[in-house]
Each structure stands twice: as C-alpha cells, then as structure tokens.
Amino acid sequence: MTAPxxxxxxxxxxxxxLAAVHCAPPEDTDRGIAVVLVGxxxxxxxxxxxxxxxxxxxxxHAYAYDxxxxxxxxxxxxxxAYTLHTLADDLRSILAQIDHPYGxxxxxLCMGGFVARHAAMSAPGVASLALVGCPLGVSLGTYLxxxxxxxxxxxxGPTRTARMVIDRFDKARPDEALDTATADxxxxxxxxxxxxxYFGLVRSWARVRHDGPLPAAPVPTLLLHGAKxxxxxxxxxxxxxxxxxxxxxxxxQAGHSAHQHxxxxxxxxxxxxxxxxxxPDPAVRPGRPAAGVLPxxxxxxxxxxxxxxxxxx
Numbered sequence: 001m002t003a004p005x006x007x008x009x010x011x012x013x014x015x016x017x018l019a020a021v022h023c024a025p026p027e028d029t030d031r032g033i034a035v036v037l038v039g040x041x042x043x044x045x046x047x048x049x050x051x052x053x054x055x056x057x058x059x060x061h062a063y064a065y066d067x068x069x070x071x072x073x074x075x076x077x078x079x080x081a082y083t084l085h086t087l088a089d090d091l092r093s094i095l096a097q098i099d100h101p102y103g104x105x106x107x108x109l110c111m112g113g114f115v116a117r118h119a120a121m122s123a124p125g126v127a128s129l130a131l132v133g134c135p136l137g138v139s140l141g142t143y144l145x146x147x148x149x150x151x152x153x154x155x156x157g158p159t160r161t162a163r164m165v166i167d168r169f170d171k172a173r174p175d176e177a178l179d180t181a182t183a184d185x186x187x188x189x190x191x192x193x194x195x196x197x198y199f200g201l202v203r204s205w206a207r208v209r210h211d212g213p214l215p216a217a218p219v220p221t222l223l224l225h226g227a228k229x230x231x232x233x234x235x236x237x238x239x240x241x242x243x244x245x246x247x248x249x250x251x252x253q254a255g256h257s258a259h260q261h262x263x264x265x266x267x268x269x270x271x272x273x274x275x276x277x278x279x280p281d282p283a284v285r286p287g288r289p290a291a292g293v294l295p296x297x298x299x300x301x302x303x304x305x306x307x308x309x310x311x312x313x
Contacts, residue, residue, distance in 0.1 A: 003053035011065065013093040015081070016074025020065035020094075021045050023052040031059040033127070034104040035270075038091060038112035039064065040133075041201055042149075042165070044071040044189045046182070047109065050263035058271050061100055067115075069197035071189040082200025084111075084208075088118035095123050103127040105274055109259065110134050110231075111205055120217050128277055130222040130270055133229060133256045135236035136244065138208045142232070150202040153195055161190070182260065221246040222273045226254030226261060247273060 004024060010017045025031070035055050037048045045064040055062040067087055069075025076082075095104060105128045108116030113134025120129045138146075152161045223246040225237050234250075241248035249269050254261040 004056040006049065006052055011094045011097055013068065013090040015068035015076060015086070015090055018065050018068065018074070018090060018094070019045065019072035020063055021049075021052065023056040023062045025056045025059045025061065029057070029059040030061075032100050032102040033059070033274075034061040034063060034098050034100040036091070036094065036098070036104055036106055036116075037062065037064040038106065038108040038116045039067065039070075040110035040112050041198070041205065042186075042190060042193075043109065043112075044185070046071075046185045046189070047257065047260065051259045051267060054263055054267040055270070058267065060105075061098075063094075063098065065094065067197065069194035071192055075194050075197060077194065077196055079196045079200035079203065082197050083204040084114045084118055084201070085204075087115045087201075091115055091119040092123045095119070095125065105130065105270070107132060107270065108134055110256070111201065114205070114208065117217055120219050126219050128220045128222070128274060129217050130224070130273065131240075131246070132259055132266065133225050133231070134223070135225075135232045136208075136223075136240040137236060138206060139232070139236065143206050146202045146206050150199050153198050165190070216244045216246075220273075220277055222249065222270065223247065224249040224251055224258065224266070224269055226250075226256060226258035227252050228254060229256045229258075231256040 004026065006021050006023045009020050009022050011020055012018075037045075037051065039045065039047055044066050048062075048064040052062045052064060066073040067075075068090055069082060091106075098104060103125045106116040106120055106126055107130035108114070109132045111134070113131040113136065116129055117131070117136070120126045149161065149165070152164070156164075221244060223237060223241045223244070225232070225234075227250050229237075238248065240246070251258045251262050251265050251269065254265065259266045
C-alpha cells in the first residue's frame with residue numbers, strides 16, 4: 001500500500017511562523033479527526049515522519065511542527081520567551097487553525113508532553129492526550145543533564161554540543177541509536193535552533209517537580225513508553241500514571257523514542273486508545289472494519305505490552 005504523502009505547511013502564532021508537516025488520509029478512510037504531534041526539546045517535526053503515514057492510513061489528519069525557535073520555525077532571541085506555557089500558547093494557536101469536525105487528539109513526546117498537557121487544560125475541541133516518553137516530572141538526574149546541556153551550548157556553542165550529545169548517546173545507548181538519516185537531521189536542527197530555545201526551555205522544564213501536585217487532565221490520557229527507555233526509569237512512568245489516572249502502556253523492544261523505534265506499535269496503541277473513546281467516527285460503519293488496521297505483528301506487540309505493565313484509568 002502506498003504511503004500517504006507528507007506535505008509542508010506553516011502556522012501563524014504569537015512567536016511568528018512555525019514550520020509544520022501534514023499527512024492527510026485517503027478520502028475513503030477520512031475520520032474527520034486530527035492528530036497533532038508535539039516534539040521534544042532537542043527534536044523537530046522530522047522525528048514523527050515514521051509515524052505520520054501510519055496515522056494517516058488509519059484515517060487521521062496527522063500534523064507535526066517545530067516549536068518556536070526550533071529548526072525551521074521563527075522565534076524570539078530572548079530566553080524569557082521560551083517556557084512550557086508560551087509553547088502551549090503556540091499549540092493553542094495551531095489548534096485554532098486546524099478545522100476537523102470531530103476534534104483533535106494531542107500526542108506529546110518527552111518535553112512535548114508537558115506542552116500538550118498545558119494546552120489540553122484549556123483548548124477547546126481536544127478529545128484526548130497521549131504522553132510518549134513523558135513521566136510528567138523532572139528528577140534530579142534529569143535536572144542536572146538539562147543544566148549541563150544549557151551550559152555546554154553557552155560555552156562551546158550549539159554545533160559542538162550537538163555533535164557531542166549525539167555521539168555520546170549513540171555510544172552509551174546502542175539500542176536507542178538513531179538511524180543515519182535521522183542522525184543527520186538531528187545534527188542540522190541542533191545547529192539551526194536558536195540558543196534561546198535551549199536556554200529558556202531548560203530553565204522552564206527544570207522548574208517542574210516530579211513529586212509536586214499533578215491534577216488529572218480534563219481529557220482521557222494515555223501514557224506510554226518504551227520498555228528499553230534509558231532516559232527515565234519505569235517507576236516514574238508508573239507513578240505518573242497512578243497520580244493522573246492515565247491509561248498506562250509499555251511498548252516492547254523500544255527505547256525513549258518509541259515512535260521512531262516501533263512506530264507501528266505506537267500507532268496501534270494510540271489508535272486502540274482513541275477508538276475506545278466516545279468520539280463520533282464516520283470511518284467506522286456497520287459491517288465495515290476500522291480503517292488503517294496495522295500488521296498482525298503490531299497487534300502482538302501491544303498484547304505483549306499489556307502483559308508487561310499495569311494499566312491505570
């Protein structure tokens with residue numbers, strides 16, 4: 001089956017023009033529902049290229065974008081303009097420009113999960129929230145890593161910092177190493193992203209405490225992570241799911257970037273979660289199977305995932 005094409009577009013926000021990509025479903029499977037994928041601190045929209053066509057093939061309008069000051073997006077020069085809340089404001093602006101009759105699902109990766117959660121608290125039309133590799137807190141170890149990254153960017157510059165981070169990550173975590181094409185994009189985007197983006201967001205993210213108040217989001221929430229995630233310990237994810245009442249799932253054979261390591265398994269997990277929600281779905285009619293059913297291997301993966309970790313609602 002031919003993958004739906006990924007096209008470029010831009011959104012107007014308080015920070016300027018944000019670069020984005022969109023993958024539309026075939027007309028005969030269009031559910032009239034959008035999915036907006038929200039990236040992490042050092043990422044970009046390209047992180048979601050393996051996932052976008054899978055979601056579109058399943059009938060969803062899939063979007064991903066660069067945050068303000070990140071890679072190909074406009075952004076201010078002051079670190080004060082980069083906080084989790086200002087990024088959530090940008091996301092709400094994007095949601096206001098997306099017109100799909102049956103609502104939108106938000107999915108945030110790592111730091112993007114905080115941004116998506118902030119936006120979901122007040123943005124109209126959000127049907128659900130998925131947190132991928134986001135335990136909704138910052139441990140002491142994570143805080144120290146964030147501060148070290150910001151300091152390195154300030155002292156030796158983003159180019160050398162990008163090279164150092166990627167090389168060390170590949171050597172220390174071979175199970176989570178990026179493929180060559182993705183690693184090349186990662187090097188380019190880290191050097192093209194405004195330094196203020198890193199400094200401001202590291203400062204904002206570091207203020208988040210793992211053990212602080214964590215009210216449940218006003219929409220159904222899915223929290224999933226890779227079984228081999230070496231960035232955050234599993235206990236943080238389990239605690240976050242317990243404190244928020246989120247549905248919890250583990251993706252086997254995947255690292256921190258589960259959507260890149262096992263995109264079919266992640267797409268299947270999200271689709272199963274969404275289809276269990278009381279959302280009108282014109283793509284599912286009597287006598288017709290749900291659009292975009294993924295290969296049986298992905299189904300088996302998710303069955304294994306359910307047996308590996310508890311689910312909380």
